[in-house]
Amino acid sequence: MGVIELAWWQLALAALLVVALAGCTMAARLGVGRSLLIAAARTAIQLTLVGLVLEALFASARFHWVALMATGMLLIAGREVVARQTRRLTGGWGFGIGTLAMFLSSFSVAVLSLTVIIGPEPWYRPQYAIPLLGMMLGNTMTGVALALDRLTDGAWRQRAVIENRLMLGQPWQEAIGDLRREAMRSGLMPTINAMAAAGVVSLPGMMTGQILAGTAPALAVKYQILIMFAITLGTGFGTLVAVSLASRRLFDARERLRLERLSSSSQ
Amino acid sequence: MEEEAPRQCAMGRGGGCASGALRLEGLAVGELQDVALTVAAGEVLCLSGVSGSGKSRLLRAVADLDPHEGEAWLGATARASLAGHEWRRRVRLVPAESRWWAERVGDHFPSAEVAGLAALGFESATLDWPVERLSSGERQRLALLRAVTPAPAALLLDEPTANLDAETARRVEDWLCARIREAGWPTIWVAHDIAQIARVADRHLRLEAGRLTEAGDPAWA
Numbered sequence: 001m002g003v004i005e006l007a008w009w010q011l012a013l014a015a016l017l018v019v020a021l022a023g024c025t026m027a028a029r030l031g032v033g034r035s036l037l038i039a040a041a042r043t044a045i046q047l048t049l050v051g052l053v054l055e056a057l058f059a060s061a062r063f064h065w066v067a068l069m070a071t072g073m074l075l076i077a078g079r080e081v082v083a084r085q086t087r088r089l090t091g092g093w094g095f096g097i098g099t100l101a102m103f104l105s106s107f108s109v110a111v112l113s114l115t116v117i118i119g120p121e122p123w124y125r126p127q128y129a130i131p132l133l134g135m136m137l138g139n140t141m142t143g144v145a146l147a148l149d150r151l152t153d154g155a156w157r158q159r160a161v162i163e164n165r166l167m168l169g170q171p172w173q174e175a176i177g178d179l180r181r182e183a184m185r186s187g188l189m190p191t192i193n194a195m196a197a198a199g200v201v202s203l204p205g206m207m208t209g210q211i212l213a214g215t216a217p218a219l220a221v222k223y224q225i226l227i228m229f230a231i232t233l234g235t236g237f238g239t240l241v242a243v244s245l246a247s248r249r250l251f252d253a254r255e256r257l258r259l260e261r262l263s264s265s266s267q
Numbered sequence: 268m269e270e271e272a273p274r275q276c277a278m279g280r281g282g283g284c285a286s287g288a289l290r291l292e293g294l295a296v297g298e299l300q301d302v303a304l305t306v307a308a309g310e311v312l313c314l315s316g317v318s319g320s321g322k323s324r325l326l327r328a329v330a331d332l333d334p335h336e337g338e339a340w341l342g343a344t345a346r347a348s349l350a351g352h353e354w355r356r357r358v359r360l361v362p363a364e365s366r367w368w369a370e371r372v373g374d375h376f377p378s379a380e381v382a383g384l385a386a387l388g389f390e391s392a393t394l395d396w397p398v399e400r401l402s403s404g405e406r407q408r409l410a411l412l413r414a415v416t417p418a419p420a421a422l423l424l425d426e427p428t429a430n431l432d433a434e435t436a437r438r439v440e441d442w443l444c445a446r447i448r449e450a451g452w453p454t455i456w457v458a459h460d461i462a463q464i465a466r467v468a469d470r471h472l473r474l475e476a477g478r479l480t481e482a483g484d485p486a487w488a
Contacts (some may be wrong), residue, residue: 092308160362160364160366161367163332163360163362164366165366168414169357170353254331256331256351257332
């Protein structure tokens with residue numbers, strides 16, 4: 001079965017409907033029309049540009065271009081992690097920890113999936129590597145951002161509790177143990193929910209896209225399961241690394257809680 | 268009120284104290300500069316001063332909760348030779364306002380065997396009480412009990428009877444003093460009430476304008 005060609009005018013029709021939706025919300029004074037239009041425009045422009053980049057990348061298929069693209073994606077994801085936190089670690093630690101956690105987990109799981117499981121020739125073939133890494137990074141980024149936000153905000157709010165536990169002689173790991181568990185849980189919850197609901201409540205986006213593009217459902221399902229597991233691994237290990245490093249950074253060598261290492265207010 | 272406690276070593280700075288005295292040297296935090304003092308084993312040193320004079324900060328510095336300068340010894344053990352939590356396990360700070368993180372009272376104690384419940388007006392069933400329902404006075408007494416279970420080697424008390432009525436405060440004082448003398452804990456006790464200081468203190472220092480000054484012998488001595 002071939003892919004049904006999608007013409008620009010057909011996309012324009014969908015865009016027209018989005019504009020109609022924005023018009024309705026503006027008429028009802030719901031106040032989201034403007035941001036809706038901006039977001040829709042960003043989707044169209046960003047995806048068009050990345051489409052051009054991917055076309056060029058697929059055509060060249062050189063390792064260093066793939067690596068450059070991957071690095072760029074990683075740095076942007078690191079910036080997003082920092083931007084989504086109300087209280088972030090100062091001095092570049094927030095960015096550093098988030099980016100390192102995503103690098104360690106997303107990159108290693110993506111490389112492992114490519115070399116051992118999928119096995120394209122060569123292993124960094126951009127048609128496989130870039131979408132896989134993108135999906136991994138997107139999900140790991142959400143998990144890391146949620147977990148770090150929960151951890152730092154929680155430490156800020158529960159300062160007195162943590163310090164009282166320190167006063168009783170608990171090691172820092174124990175004094176912040178409840179918060180670390182909460183942070184891990186909130187980082188992993190979206191992934192666990194997605195796995196639990198997959199196929200029953202929702203059809204995952206990648207699988208839907210593949211089926212629409214003409215792939216047999218059985219094959220699309222196999223890829224989707226692989227992706228789900230890879231995402232879970234990436235998010236899980238990424239969140240684990242980020243929570244471990246960030247919670248350590250909240251204490252100093254004498255196991256004192258050092259909240260001045262967090263920026264004091266949201267922006 | 269108290270029996271004469273057996274003194275295990277002499278007071279005074281650098282008095283060659285071997286057994287369990289708490290010694291501060293060159294401690295500096297905030298406005299306080301170069302605090303040097305020794306609290307002998309079993310001695311209660313009362314600390315008073317207006318609010319904001321830095322009493323709590325000094326206690327926090329001794330417990331090593333805030334960055335500061337100076338060193339502290341417990342007997343012959345230097346604070347720097349221990350990890351932070353090991354020092355705090357020995358030198359236990361009881362803050363003016365206690366915090367509770369688990370649902371039941373008993374979850375905050377290391378085991379179900381808690382000595383001293385009855386002496387502070389509780390029973391063993393207290394350990395099953397939800398923390399939510401404790402009054403501020405009950406919290407304060409239970410926080411004291413929690414801080415000495417398992418036993419520390421020194422105590423730092425920040426207004427330990429502030430939320431108690433006069434009668435209960437006396438009872439808690441008696442219990443604390445008896446435990447302190449019996450176990451020989453060097454104790455720094457922040458207090459406002461002059462009558463209380465007269466009852467419990469072996470020595471009384473006032474904290475004023477960033478300086479510690481002797482406030483004279485307690486009245487009963």
